Amino acid sequence: MARWYDKVDDSRMKQFNVIAATFYEHYDEILNFYNNRSSNAAAESFNAKIKLFRANLHGVMDKKWFIRNLE
Numbered sequence: 001m002a003r004w005y006d007k008v009d010d011s012r013m014k015q016f017n018v019i020a021a022t023f024y025e026h027y028d029e030i031l032n033f034y035n036n037r038s039s040n041a042a043a044e045s046f047n048a049k050i051k052l053f054r055a056n057l058h059g060v061m062d063k064k065w066f067i068r069n070l071e
Contacts, residue, residue, distance in 0.1 A: 008020045
């Protein structure tokens with residue numbers, strides 16, 4: 001991936017600047033997925049559950065009850 005980034009940088013092709021900048025910004029996270037097969041899927045799933053829970057309740061007045069019922 002580093003070699004690809006260097007080639008894109010050397011080519012001066014403007015079309016790849018956004019992609020290369022994204023890779024540069026998230027380099028560690030991208031490599032972490034391939035090295036350890038870890039991602040933020042668990043956090044995304046939990047976030048989706050919270051959104052669904054909120055949508056079903058149409059707003060929550062009691063925050064303590066809300067946090068207790070997230071489990």
